[in-house]
Amino acid sequence: xxxxxxxxxxxxxxxxxxxxxxxxxxxxxxxxxxxxxxxxxxxxxxxxxxxxxxxxxxxxxxxxxxxxxxxxxxxxxxxxxxxxxxxxxxxxxxxxxxxxxxxxxxxxxxxxxxxxxxxxxxxxxxxxxxxxxxxxxxxxxxxxxxxxxxxxxxxxxxxxxxxxxxxxxxxxxxxxxxxx
Numbered sequence: 524x525x526x527x528x529x530x531x532x533x534x535x536x537x538x539x540x541x542x543x544x545x546x547x548x549x550x551x552x553x554x555x556x557x558x559x560x561x562x563x564x565x566x567x568x569x570x571x572x573x574x575x576x577x578x579x580x581x582x583x584x585x586x587x588x589x590x591x592x593x594x595x596x597x598x599x600x601x602x603x604x605x606x607x608x609x610x611x612x613x614x615x616x617x618x619x620x621x622x623x624x625x626x627x628x629x630x631x632x633x634x635x636x637x638x639x640x641x642x643x644x645x646x647x648x649x650x651x652x653x654x655x656x657x658x659x660x661x662x663x664x665x666x667x668x669x670x671x672x673x674x675x676x677x678x679x680x681x682x683x684x685x686x687x688x689x690x691x692x693x694x695x696x697x698x699x700x701x702x703x
Contacts, residue, residue, distance in 0.1 A: 527703050529556045530592035534599035534610035534645075536564055541635040541671035542598040544679045545690075549596050549633065551680075552687075553694040559592070561585055561613075568615040582616040589617065589624035594631070594701040595658070601636040601645035606652065614652055625656030629700040631693050633666040635674075641667030659700060664692050 531546035543560070550558035565581050566572065572579075578586075589595060599606040617624065632649055634642025646667065653660055666689050668674055674683055681687045 526555045526557045527553075527593035527698075527701060528591060529553055529558050530588050530595045531558060531560045532563060532595065532597045532610065532613065533560070534563070534597070534607035534649075536609055540600070541668065541675065542600055544675050545598045545633060545635045545666075545668060545671070545681075546596055547679060548675075548681050548687075549598075549631070549690055549694055552691045553594075553596075553698060559588060561588055563609050563613045565613055565616055568612055568619075573619060578620055579616075582613075583620060585613060586617050586620035586622070586624050589628065590622060592628070593703070594629040594697050596631045596633065596697070597649065598633045598635060599642060599645050599649055601634060601638060601640070601642040604644045606645045606649045610649065611652065614656075618655070623656070625653070625658045628658040629697055630658040630660045631697045632660060633668070633690070633693070635668035635671035637671060639669050641669035641671070643667045661693065661696055661700060664689050664696070666690055666693055 533542040535542045634646040636642035
């Protein structure tokens with residue numbers, strides 16, 4: 524049997540973002556897995572663009588990746604008490620594609636943020652954003668990585684045993700939800 528496909532969506536576009544690091548750690552703990560990190564560097568949603576040119580190829584690729592994944596992990600920073608615009612834009616675009624790629628998809632949500640709440644508000648709002656798509660979002664354990672820039676070593680591994688244990692438990696629960 525081949526490894527499950529785990530798709531990661533980071534709400535931050537920065538190459539070395541802590542949310543990207545958190546996704547990679549999640550994939551390591553989900554192991555064995557074929558991990559794909561989605562590219563959310565998409566044009567801003569614009570109905571005129573959609574009407575004139577159709578769905579951009581990068582958006583269709585993202586929608587197809589969601590549909591093909593056995594499970595999805597989403598990690599978001601918290602910007603102004605909510606998820607990033609990058610993530611919301613991606614969700615808006617995917618909602619315009621054919622089919623229902625999120626339907627019944629096992630999804631784990633997490634957050635990494637500079638603040639002491641670790642993106643808790645962003646994660647709560649993200650969960651509400653996902654309701655129309657009807658995925659199977661895990662309800663816990665919740666992972667809110669606070670002061671995230673201080674929580675990874677030079678190799679990108681989590682340094683806190685507490686956070687690693689929580690992330691491991693979340694990934695094991697996602698494996699079960701995805702049927703692995």
